[in-house]
Amino acid sequence: MPNFSLAARDAVRQLNISRIREVANAGMQRNDVMAFWFGEPDQVTPDFIRRAAVDALDAGETFYTENLGIPQLREAIARYVSELHREVSSQNIAVTNSGMSALMIVTQALVSPGDRVVIVTPVWPNLVEMPRILGAQPVTFPLTFTAAGWQLDLSGLLDVLSPDTRAVYINSPNNPTGWTIDAESQQTILEHCRRHGIWLIADDAYERLFFGNDEGLAPSFLDIADPQDRLVSVNTFSKAWQMTGWRLGWMVVPEELACAVATLIEYNTSCAPGFVQRAGATAMQAGEAAVKDFNVRMKRARDFLVQHLTVLPGVEASQPDGAMYAFFRLAKASDSLAFCKQLVDSVGLGLAPGVAFGAEGEGFVRWCFAASEARLAAGIERLKEALNYE
Numbered sequence: 001m002p003n004f005s006l007a008a009r010d011a012v013r014q015l016n017i018s019r020i021r022e023v024a025n026a027g028m029q030r031n032d033v034m035a036f037w038f039g040e041p042d043q044v045t046p047d048f049i050r051r052a053a054v055d056a057l058d059a060g061e062t063f064y065t066e067n068l069g070i071p072q073l074r075e076a077i078a079r080y081v082s083e084l085h086r087e088v089s090s091q092n093i094a095v096t097n098s099g100m101s102a103l104m105i106v107t108q109a110l111v112s113p114g115d116r117v118v119i120v121t122p123v124w125p126n127l128v129e130m131p132r133i134l135g136a137q138p139v140t141f142p143l144t145f146t147a148a149g150w151q152l153d154l155s156g157l158l159d160v161l162s163p164d165t166r167a168v169y170i171n172s173p174n175n176p177t178g179w180t181i182d183a184e185s186q187q188t189i190l191e192h193c194r195r196h197g198i199w200l201i202a203d204d205a206y207e208r209l210f211f212g213n214d215e216g217l218a219p220s221f222l223d224i225a226d227p228q229d230r231l232v233s234v235n236t237f238s239k240a241w242q243m244t245g246w247r248l249g250w251m252v253v254p255e256e257l258a259c260a261v262a263t264l265i266e267y268n269t270s271c272a273p274g275f276v277q278r279a280g281a282t283a284m285q286a287g288e289a290a291v292k293d294f295n296v297r298m299k300r301a302r303d304f305l306v307q308h309l310t311v312l313p314g315v316e317a318s319q320p321d322g323a324m325y326a327f328f329r330l331a332k333a334s335d336s337l338a339f340c341k342q343l344v345d346s347v348g349l350g351l352a353p354g355v356a357f358g359a360e361g362e363g364f365v366r367w368c369f370a371a372s373e374a375r376l377a378a379g380i381e382r383l384k385e386a387l388n389y390e
C-alpha cells in the first residue's frame with residue numbers, strides 16, 4: 001500500500017486539527033452526551049425560512065446562479081446593511097457558501113505566501129489556521145482576561161500592526177470570549193490601518209448577538225469606514241437566523257475588489273445553491289422579528305448559565321457582552337483538552353477546550369448557551385457531578 005502521509009503540502013500538514021473537533025469526535029457517537037461544544041442553536045431554522053427554500057425547489061430552482069449571488073439576495077443584503085450601518089449598494093455584496101467560505105475567499109484575494117497577518121485571539125481556530133493554508137504568517141495578539149472580562153490592549157495592538165502587515169482579522173463580538181470592541185477603539189484601529197495600508201477583515205458573524213445596547217447590534221467598522229477604505233466585513237446567516245447547516249454567508253467589499261472576489265468564488269464553489277439563496281432573501285426581508293427574538297432568548301440563556309456557573313467553586317466566569325458562549329476559567333481545567341475529554345467520558349458533558357482558541361485560552365472552557373434553560377440546567381448538574389460539588 002502506498003504511504004501518502006507526506007503527500008500533502010507542508011503548509012497543510014502543519015495545520016492544527018481543531019481541538020473542538022478532537023473532543024467532539026471522541027463523543028459524537030454517544031447519544032447520552034449533552035453537547036454544548038459547537039456554536040449552534042438547538043432549534044431548527046424558523047419555519048418561514050425553510051418554506052422559502054422548499055418553494056424555490058418546488059419551482060425548479062436547481063441551477064447554477066451568478067458567482068456573486070442572485071440579484072434578489074444581493075439587493076436584500078445591501079438594503080439590510082444600509083439600514084444597520086451605512087449606505088452600500090448590491091455591487092458591494094458577495095454571497096458565499098458560508099461565513100467560513102467568505103473568510104477563505106477574502107484571504108485568497110488579499111494574502112500572499114509569506115505575508116504577515118495579525119489576528120486578535122482567543123478566537124475561533126479557523127481564523128488562525130486559514131491564512132496558514134495560503135502560506136501566510138499569522139501573528140496572534142491576545143486579549144487579556146481581567147476581573148471585568150476580556151480586554152484589548154489597544155496600543156499593544158497598534159504596535160503589532162507594523163507597516164509591513166498585510167491584514168488584521170478582528171472578530172467582534174468574539175467567539176469564544178464575547179468580547180466586543182467599542183467604537184472609539186475601532187476608529188483608532190481604522191485610522192492606523194489607513195496610515196499603513198493594512199487591510200481590515202472584520203468578522204461580524206455575531207453582530208446581532210450583542211447584549212450591551214437596546215438595539216442588540218454591536219458596533220461595526222462599517223459604521224465608521226468610508227467606501228474607499230480597505231475594509232471587508234464578513235457575515236453569515238448561520239447564527240442570527242439559525243441557519244448553520246445551510247452554509248450561506250456574505251461579505252461587504254469595496255467595489256474595486258468585487259470582480260476579484262467573483263473570480264475566486266467561481267474557482268472555489270462557483271455559487272451558493274439557488275434555493276438556499278432564496279431562503280436567505282426571505283430571511284433578510286422578513287426575518288427581523290426572528291432575529292430580535294433570538295437575541296432576547298440568547299441574552300436570557302447567557303444570564304441563566306453565567307449565574308449558575310459563577311456560584312460553582314473554582315469557576316471564574318465573566319458576563320460576555322455578545323455571541324453565544326460562556327468562556328470561563330476552571331481550576332480543574334489547567335489542561336483544558338484533557339479536562340474536556342474526561343468530562344465527556346465521566347459525565348457525558350460536551351464542552352470545548354479553551355486551548356483550542358489560542359494559548360491564552362488554556363485553563364478555560366467554552367460552553368455554547370444557545371439552548372433551552374432545561375438543557376443548560378441539566379448540563380450544570382453534570383458539571384457539578386464532575387467537580388464533585390452538590
Ligand SMILES: Cc1ncc(COP(=O)(O)O)c(C=O)c1O
Nearest residue numbers: 039098099100124175205236238
Ligand atoms: C467567529 C466566527 N466567524 C465565522 C463563522 C462562520 O460561520 P459559518 O461558516 O457557519 O457561516 C463562525 C462559526 O462558528 C464563527 O464562530
